[in-house]
Amino acid sequence: MFTRRDGKPWEPEYLVSINGETCIGCGRCFKVCGRDVMHLKGLNEDGELIDFDPEDDEDDEEFERKIMVIVNAGNCIGCTACARVCPKNCQTHTPAGELEAA
Numbered sequence: 001m002f003t004r005r006d007g008k009p010w011e012p013e014y015l016v017s018i019n020g021e022t023c024i025g026c027g028r029c030f031k032v033c034g035r036d037v038m039h040l041k042g043l044n045e046d047g048e049l050i051d052f053d054p055e056d057d058e059d060d061e062e063f064e065r066k067i068m069v070i071v072n073a074g075n076c077i078g079c080t081a082c083a084r085v086c087p088k089n090c091q092t093h094t095p096a097g098e099l100e101a102a
Helices: 028-032 057-063 083-084 096-101
Strands: 013-018 038-043 065-070 090-093
Touching: 013 065, 013 096, 028 038, 028 083, 083 090, 090 096
Parallel strands: none
Antiparallel strands: 013 090, 038 065
């Protein structure tokens, strides 16, 4: 357990999963996270994740939709900023104390 500047207790809640069925790939979580925890990927018709260049419009034909995926889980600091901006509530966070016990 940690404390905030004002002395109140605070426990980080780390991002542990993103529901690919619910995620709409809007990128809001990516924009608020400065830790490179997530990346946008394409999902093809077979349900496979594929890399793409967001700047290249021609790549749009190779996938059905975009979703956010966790690529560097260890970079997460548990601030939950990503969850606060997610319009679909598709992220799961776990308190640090519960992860240590696992």
